[in-house]
Amino acid sequence: MPVPSVPASRPPARGRGLNFGLRQAIIVAAGLVLWQVLVQVSGVSPLLVPSPLAVVRKFMEHLGNGELLAYTQATLQILVSGVGLGILVALVMTGLSVVIRPIRDVVVTAAAMMNPLPAIAVLPLALLWFGIGPGAVIFVVVNSVVWAMALNANVGFETVPVQLRWVGLNLGLRRWRLIRDVYLPASLPYILTGIRIAWAYGWRTVIAAELVFGALGSQGGLGWMIMIERYNLNTDSVFAGLGSIIVIGLAVEWLFNLIERVTVRKWGMTSTG
Amino acid sequence: MAPPASIGSDGVVTGPGAGKAEVAHAKLGVAGVEIQFEIGKHAHLAVAETSFSVADGEKLILLGPSGCGKSTLLKAIGGFIRPSRGEILLDGIPVREPGPDRMLIFQEFGQLFPWKTIEGNIVHALRAVRGCSAGEARDIAARHLEMVGLLPDRHFYPHTISGGMKQRVAIARALAVDPAVLLMDEPFGALDAQTREVLQRELNQLWAKTRKTIVFVTHAIDEAVRLGERIIVLTAGPGRIKAVFANPCAESYLADFEGDPAGAAELRKEIRGLLEQRPARGIGG
Ligand SMILES: Nc1ncnc2c1ncn2[C@@H]1O[C@H](COP(=O)(O)OP(=O)(O)O)[C@@H](O)[C@H]1O
Ligand SMILES: [Mg+2]
Numbered sequence: 232m233p234v235p236s237v238p239a240s241r242p243p244a245r246g247r248g249l250n251f252g253l254r255q256a257i258i259v260a261a262g263l264v265l266w267q268v269l270v271q272v273s274g275v276s277p278l279l280v281p282s283p284l285a286v287v288r289k290f291m292e293h294l295g296n297g298e299l300l301a302y303t304q305a306t307l308q309i310l311v312s313g314v315g316l317g318i319l320v321a322l323v324m325t326g327l328s329v330v331i332r333p334i335r336d337v338v339v340t341a342a343a344m345m346n347p348l349p350a351i352a353v354l355p356l357a358l359l360w361f362g363i364g365p366g367a368v369i370f371v372v373v374n375s376v377v378w379a380m381a382l383n384a385n386v387g388f389e390t391v392p393v394q395l396r397w398v399g400l401n402l403g404l405r406r407w408r409l410i411r412d413v414y415l416p417a418s419l420p421y422i423l424t425g426i427r428i429a430w431a432y433g434w435r436t437v438i439a440a441e442l443v444f445g446a447l448g449s450q451g452g453l454g455w456m457i458m459i460e461r462y463n464l465n466t467d468s469v470f471a472g473l474g475s476i477i478v479i480g481l482a483v484e485w486l487f488n489l490i491e492r493v494t495v496r497k498w499g500m501t502s503t504g
Numbered sequence: 505m506a507p508p509a510s511i512g513s514d515g516v517v518t519g520p521g522a523g524k525a526e527v528a529h530a531k532l533g534v535a536g537v538e539i540q541f542e543i544g545k546h547a548h549l550a551v552a553e554t555s556f557s558v559a560d561g562e563k564l565i566l567l568g569p570s571g572c573g574k575s576t577l578l579k580a581i582g583g584f585i586r587p588s589r590g591e592i593l594l595d596g597i598p599v600r601e602p603g604p605d606r607m608l609i610f611q612e613f614g615q616l617f618p619w620k621t622i623e624g625n626i627v628h629a630l631r632a633v634r635g636c637s638a639g640e641a642r643d644i645a646a647r648h649l650e651m652v653g654l655l656p657d658r659h660f661y662p663h664t665i666s667g668g669m670k671q672r673v674a675i676a677r678a679l680a681v682d683p684a685v686l687l688m689d690e691p692f693g694a695l696d697a698q699t700r701e702v703l704q705r706e707l708n709q710l711w712a713k714t715r716k717t718i719v720f721v722t723h724a725i726d727e728a729v730r731l732g733e734r735i736i737v738l739t740a741g742p743g744r745i746k747a748v749f750a751n752p753c754a755e756s757y758l759a760d761f762e763g764d765p766a767g768a769a770e771l772r773k774e775i776r777g778l779l780e781q782r783p784a785r786g787i788g789g
Binding site: 392394395397398400401402403404408412413416417419494497498499500 | 603614615619664
């Protein structure tokens, strides 16, 4: 039998050579340099593809005059209230399904039906019900997160190890104290995954809503900014808006990782440790 | 039809059943308990009519082969399973649901809350059961961690400690709550042989100090003889009491765990003989 030239198992990618974060930074920097060079060499119109330097300049300009922060704040306000409300509703529904079993069937069935529906599809309905304004977008965001969150929390609650449940009962914990002291912390890995998914759904939904329906509130958000700047052919500003969305997404990802590190990882509740 | 009585190795005649009055006045009474599981349309009899009682401060062993219904019986005492017939009485009062007066310790290591430190697990139990203040709970927790030798490790999380340490914490937590009866379901069964022996000795020492009422389930004859004051032997298919032994070596093992007191070998042999007999009606299930 020929000796395989590739070792059967490689050490994990993160462990080799340069630190993974450093390697990622190098890749991003190389990409930016390549982009700059291509723009200059090809002579493409800045109306179609601006150079990264122009984008950064615009980004700093929007940041400096406070516009970018105002747009970001408008988007995040809707997003945080929508996602927060959605998570709360989902947790209450899941908690109730532990105490009252028939509620569980209702929640699981509703979640299974609503989950495949792209959340943005109910925006027209929300506009009918709530009128044009942040209320409609918050409703859409709540709807986009609540079902994914409920499904995850439900799986978490259903898979609480029987020993932990019994210890809780043994200590005389019942109903909401049992949920608070045992079910919630025991299903935290699932709940955090649910929050990640909820955030991602909500984030996409709110930007899409702003793009499609423009400034729904008194003040437009990042999606609105991108639409306006496109209308005015300020392509570098469009790119700056997209860049802001990426930066915020990365920051939130970092925050989630931090939360996991100081909770479920520290407690050995993840399979990856 | 009453099963035959047997003669324990100390010569005391003991019957498998206990009198109604005796059961009612004991610390813990198991009165005519029968436990059936419904599996689809079939009813599987896990524990046949069983009666016995546990005196205050007694360390009782339920010994029997795997699958004979020991865990099922213990869970019923804990209030986690409802008997199909009969009653379980704690201080004469029927048991209806789980409660901190009967703390159950499992064989599995996953009985500590992973999100709480060793100390946090005990503090949480104390606050849940007794509603003490955080400071008071930490004091009581420290006392019990000291007893199992884990005070220096109190700030560790469960996933960072060994199986033996986890079982010690579970025991410390159960004792801290100060239950009327401590129920132990093969708590050392998943440990390596050395650690198991260490914990068996520690349990004897703890019991000598506290004289807590304990019902300890095991399938190991050796463990039963070293730990039990009284040993109830169960047979399988369905589980029923075969014999009850007053252990003549109990005090010797408390004083010298490694010793080989007179009568221990005979007792082990007699129990082994009982367990090797084929059940009268064949092995069910
Ligand atoms: N939840 C259950 N449902 C159905 N049968 C069970 C259940 N738990 C235990 N049994 C059966 O009851 C019998 C006794 O089980 P168990 O009490 O766990 O035995 P032991 O602890 O003595 O090994 C076994 O035949 C087992 O298969
Ligand atoms: Mg068992």
